[in-house]
Amino acid sequence: MSEQKTVRFVITRQNAADSTPYEEEFELPYRPNMNVISALMEIRRNPVNRKGEKTTPINWDMNCLEEVCGACSMNINGKPRQSCTALVDQLEQPIRLAPMNTFPVVRDLQVDRSRMFDSLKRVKAWVPIDGTYDLGPGPRMPERKRQWAYELSKCMTCGVCLEACPNVNSKSNFIGPQPLSQVRLFNAHPTGAMNRDERLETIMGDGGLANCGNSQNCVQSCPKGIPLTTSIAALNREATFQSFRNFFGSDHAVD
Amino acid sequence: MADNREFFYRRLHSLLGVIPVGLFMTQHLVVNHFATKGEEAFNQAAGFMGSLPFVLVLETLIIFLPLLFHAIYGLYIAFTAKNNPGRFGYFRNWMFVLQRWSGVITLIFIAWHVWETRVQAALGAEVNFQMMENILDNPFMLVFYIAGVLAAIFHFANGLWSFCVSWGIAVSPRSQRIVTYATLIVFFALSYVGLSAILAFV
Numbered sequence: 001m002s003e004q005k006t007v008r009f010v011i012t013r014q015n016a017a018d019s020t021p022y023e024e025e026f027e028l029p030y031r032p033n034m035n036v037i038s039a040l041m042e043i044r045r046n047p048v049n050r051k052g053e054k055t056t057p058i059n060w061d062m063n064c065l066e067e068v069c070g071a072c073s074m075n076i077n078g079k080p081r082q083s084c085t086a087l088v089d090q091l092e093q094p095i096r097l098a099p100m101n102t103f104p105v106v107r108d109l110q111v112d113r114s115r116m117f118d119s120l121k122r123v124k125a126w127v128p129i130d131g132t133y134d135l136g137p138g139p140r141m142p143e144r145k146r147q148w149a150y151e152l153s154k155c156m157t158c159g160v161c162l163e164a165c166p167n168v169n170s171k172s173n174f175i176g177p178q179p180l181s182q183v184r185l186f187n188a189h190p191t192g193a194m195n196r197d198e199r200l201e202t203i204m205g206d207g208g209l210a211n212c213g214n215s216q217n218c219v220q221s222c223p224k225g226i227p228l229t230t231s232i233a234a235l236n237r238e239a240t241f242q243s244f245r246n247f248f249g250s251d252h253a254v255d
Numbered sequence: 256m257a258d259n260r261e262f263f264y265r266r267l268h269s270l271l272g273v274i275p276v277g278l279f280m281t282q283h284l285v286v287n288h289f290a291t292k293g294e295e296a297f298n299q300a301a302g303f304m305g306s307l308p309f310v311l312v313l314e315t316l317i318i319f320l321p322l323l324f325h326a327i328y329g330l331y332i333a334f335t336a337k338n339n340p341g342r343f344g345y346f347r348n349w350m351f352v353l354q355r356w357s358g359v360i361t362l363i364f365i366a367w368h369v370w371e372t373r374v375q376a377a378l379g380a381e382v383n384f385q386m387m388e389n390i391l392d393n394p395f396m397l398v399f400y401i402a403g404v405l406a407a408i409f410h411f412a413n414g415l416w417s418f419c420v421s422w423g424i425a426v427s428p429r430s431q432r433i434v435t436y437a438t439l440i441v442f443f444a445l446s447y448v449g450l451s452a453i454l455a456f457v
Contacts, residue, residue, distance in 0.1 A: 078342050166351060169337040206258065210265035213336060214417050215351035217343045229420075230427060237423020243266070 005030035008094035011058060013108045025050040036076060036083035037062055059108035070158025074109045075100055080163040082223055100163040116157045119179035123202050127192040139190035152185040154224040161218035161228060173207035177218040180209060181231040196254050200242045209235055268328045269421045271321040277411045279318055284445055287452035294384040301382060326362050333358055354413050357406040364403025391456045404449045412442035
């Protein structure tokens with residue numbers, strides 16, 4: 001009988017947020033249709049490294065397992081992507097896994113993505129409808145606009161665009177492409193547009209829109225195919241007009 | 256820096272790179288091109304530019320101050336990026352990196368070039384065909400000048416592209432692609448003007 005096929009992994013690990021990262025190699029028996037998560041689960045079941053030493057199971061984040069939650073994002077062979085849809089058959093071996101260290105590493109492959117959720121709060125990425133009385137139905141959205149906006153709404157806050165962006169790093173305060181595109185989404189909504197200027201003002205603040213250097217890595221990397229750079233360029237145009245309105249004064253604050 | 260000044264500084268940086276610095280560079284390269292028509296033509300053109308009325312005011316407002324701001328803020332921008340073309344070798348990412356490298360090369364070149372010509376002129380030297388001929392007689396300086404001029408032209412042409420995106424002139428992917436081709440033409444056209452002028456002194 002031929003020797004059993006195996007899969008090799010080189011995983012960048014880290015025991016705690018402030019400890020030094022190190023690499024550990026694993027070799028597992030190959031199974032058809034394996035993805036990176038099923039391999040990590042296999043290591044968790046039997047945490048033995050390539051040298052045959054017993055080790056600790058690997059920490060990573062996951063939730064939906066179908067590329068809609070964004071939790072399992074990590075660098076796989078150097079590129080940030082979701083580990084649930086990273087099929088072993090399509091990856092060059094050894095498969096190198098590393099945390100997206102644009103974010104604070106919690107442990108091993110698990111990172112803290114809360115800066116993105118904070119950004120969403122900062123830019124008010126929602127449609128404000130709460131009040132003391134029923135406001136009634138909002139304005140209708142044209143169907144074709146809804147279809148277009150749906151593409152922007154696919155963002156799952158996975159963090160791949162921030163990891164790919166050269167201007168998102170510890171030396172800069174840039175919020176990154178993810179919240180910017182959400183500003184475009186909520187400014188496109190007929191009710192959301194009623195607070196259009198507030199969102200624009202926020203992203204015209206420090207660390208905002210103007211920090212984009214147009215490397216366009218984000219749009220190349222986005223697993224959901226969101227036109228991030230088109231959103232950014234469109235917001236640049238909006239911000240240009242908004243800055244004129246701010247400087248010269250305008251009676252078109254929101255329309 | 257005061258709060259919420261970044262947007263203004265970034266936009267100012269983008270604007271000054273084109274108007275007036277980019278326009279001045281284009282004008283400078285075109286005037287240099289008189290060198291291909293011989294020593295006398297160049298000296299006449301350079302003499303005309305140097306003897307414009309209010310030349311110090313013009314130089315300060317159109318060249319020195321905008322250039323200084325663009326250079327210093329540009330260095331800050333360049334050194335806050337974490338370049339990653341090795342991991343993400345896409346065309347635009349390479350342009351992003353080259354924009355920063357060419358900016359730094361251009362700054363070094365211009366600092367030297369201003370020292371060698373404008374500062375020497377202020378100290379009493381005459382800027383003419385002879386002066387450039389002497390400078391470019393040295394093969395190292397010739398290479399340095401060619402590299403500096405090409406870096407400056409690249410930085411300007413690619414900067415025109417980012418200007419169009421940063422101000423929201425080119426929004427859709429197709430419009431951005433068309434601007435890429437347009438700025439490529441600008442790069443080759445100005446490179447022809449600039450290089451033929453340099454080689455005229457050799």
